Amino acid sequence: MKQWLRTQGGWWLAWLALTAVGAVWLARAELAQLQQDFETDARIAHRLMSQQVVQYDAVLATLALLEPGDGADRPEQRLPSVYPSILRVQRRERDQAWPDEKQAGALAAAEARSRSERRAELAGLDLAQGRYQLVVGATPISYALEIDLAGSVPWRDWPMDPKQSPVRVSLQRGAQQFVLQPGQAAQADAGGWRFGLAKPLASPSQPFELVAERRVGWAELPWRSVAGWAAAAALLLAGLWTAQRQRIARRRAEELLRLGQVARLNALGELSAGLAHELNQPLTAVLANAQAARRLLDDDPPDLATARNAMGQAVEQARRAAGVVGRLRRVIERPEAGGDVKPLVLQEVVRSAMHLLAPEFAQRGVAAQFDATAQAPVRVQAEAVALEQIVHNLLMNALQALDLVPASERRLSVSVGRNGQEGVLTVTDNGRGIAPEAMPRLFEPFFSTREGGLGLGLSLSETLASGMGGSLTAANAAPRGARFTLLLPLVAASTERTA
Numbered sequence: 001m002k003q004w005l006r007t008q009g010g011w012w013l014a015w016l017a018l019t020a021v022g023a024v025w026l027a028r029a030e031l032a033q034l035q036q037d038f039e040t041d042a043r044i045a046h047r048l049m050s051q052q053v054v055q056y057d058a059v060l061a062t063l064a065l066l067e068p069g070d071g072a073d074r075p076e077q078r079l080p081s082v083y084p085s086i087l088r089v090q091r092r093e094r095d096q097a098w099p100d101e102k103q104a105g106a107l108a109a110a111e112a113r114s115r116s117e118r119r120a121e122l123a124g125l126d127l128a129q130g131r132y133q134l135v136v137g138a139t140p141i142s143y144a145l146e147i148d149l150a151g152s153v154p155w156r157d158w159p160m161d162p163k164q165s166p167v168r169v170s171l172q173r174g175a176q177q178f179v180l181q182p183g184q185a186a187q188a189d190a191g192g193w194r195f196g197l198a199k200p201l202a203s204p205s206q207p208f209e210l211v212a213e214r215r216v217g218w219a220e221l222p223w224r225s226v227a228g229w230a231a232a233a234a235l236l237l238a239g240l241w242t243a244q245r246q247r248i249a250r251r252r253a254e255e256l257l258r259l260g261q262v263a264r265l266n267a268l269g270e271l272s273a274g275l276a277h278e279l280n281q282p283l284t285a286v287l288a289n290a291q292a293a294r295r296l297l298d299d300d301p302p303d304l305a306t307a308r309n310a311m312g313q314a315v316e317q318a319r320r321a322a323g324v325v326g327r328l329r330r331v332i333e334r335p336e337a338g339g340d341v342k343p344l345v346l347q348e349v350v351r352s353a354m355h356l357l358a359p360e361f362a363q364r365g366v367a368a369q370f371d372a373t374a375q376a377p378v379r380v381q382a383e384a385v386a387l388e389q390i391v392h393n394l395l396m397n398a399l400q401a402l403d404l405v406p407a408s409e410r411r412l413s414v415s416v417g418r419n420g421q422e423g424v425l426t427v428t429d430n431g432r433g434i435a436p437e438a439m440p441r442l443f444e445p446f447f448s449t450r451e452g453g454l455g456l457g458l459s460l461s462e463t464l465a466s467g468m469g470g471s472l473t474a475a476n477a478a479p480r481g482a483r484f485t486l487l488l489p490l491v492a493a494s495t496e497r498t499a
Helices: 002-065 076-080 106-115 223-298 302-332 346-356 358-364 384-402 458-467 493-498
Strands: 086-092 120-126 131-136 139-148 168-173 176-181 195-198 210-218 341-345 379-383 412-419 421-429 471-476 484-488
Touching: 002 076, 002 086, 002 131, 002 168, 002 195, 002 210, 002 471, 076 086, 076 346, 086 106, 106 120, 106 131, 106 139, 120 341, 210 421, 223 346, 223 384, 223 412, 341 346, 341 384, 346 384, 346 412, 358 384, 358 484, 379 384, 379 421, 379 484, 384 412, 384 421, 384 458, 458 484
Parallel strands: none
Antiparallel strands: 086 139, 120 131, 131 139, 168 176, 168 210, 195 210, 341 379, 412 421, 421 484, 471 484
């Protein structure tokens, strides 16, 4: 279960990492696009407003160059009908005062500055109301335009929808400002991202600064695209996970097939050894008795030649049977040099065997307790296939013993350690344990406590352990169950340092 959680956790972490990377990339791309659109719209708005204020400079310059008219023939009075944003035009002739007595002082001061700077100047600025006056000092007549800022905005060419656009656009000068487009005010304590652009209009006489602001909240991020990316990443990882599962299952099946083939060969070896052991005694007796009878018959009268010939044939047949059994044993028994003894890490062998038996553990609902990282690696001298066979047999025996226990009570523990110059592997289950009468015969060939069992697994495992210079023992565990202990020689310190 822990291994499953670790594996599943790795895939979930990979999905979260891919989703996070994709979300950041999509969010940055969206923010970059929003900022680009914002800057483009803000620059268009700046250009349009600059064109408007420069046009007022041109109007005043044209008025200053025109032939001044008298009475109703004054050309400047027709400007409000041509330019709706020009509310009123005032003129001051030489040695006269400005007609608007309330603004006369401000107009006179602006006229003086205009003559000094030789350009139009502001007078009577009231950005809160969206009004200001622009004065040009000329000879013989000076002019003043009263301008409506709201009417100056060319809404027909405006790049944004003033009612729905989230961009706030305003004209500012000093502490005064006039909002052209409300948008969404960028609050200092608000979350999200803020875009801003501040640029003075292209008219020295009307030094207003166009300020554009935009706040992008979390809700404006491309969550649909992020969800699509997360789904695509999930599908991709699901495909990879399925492919990996299939590959692991295929490798597990191949390993189990290999172990099965080795087990069958070893079982045949045990079978042949058992057969040879069982048949050699009677065959030897037949051979000895036949030879004795032949010697006895040699002392009888010569007319017993036929008997001697028959007994001789019996002797030959007995020898032939013994030879056949010997050849059979040599052919099918487990080769002693089936693999080279080499240093092996006991934890890795156990982990590999548990990996191969993972479907068996899952089918029986058994969670094996084994932590391969709890201590330093235990290196033993062993033959790889033989050690795998032993661990596989011990785990399968434990699982089969747990079949007789309710699923909720099943426990299987595997531990690895050291005992002097030997590595120790212990497999403990909480099954019914080993009956006292079965304990002495537990490792005998063809003896099994399980119905339908061949009785070769533990015998084979004990034989393999002995062949590698180790031992395999069994005992009952408290309060119930069985414990099998495998001892194998540790790798010598000099060999381990060389490795």
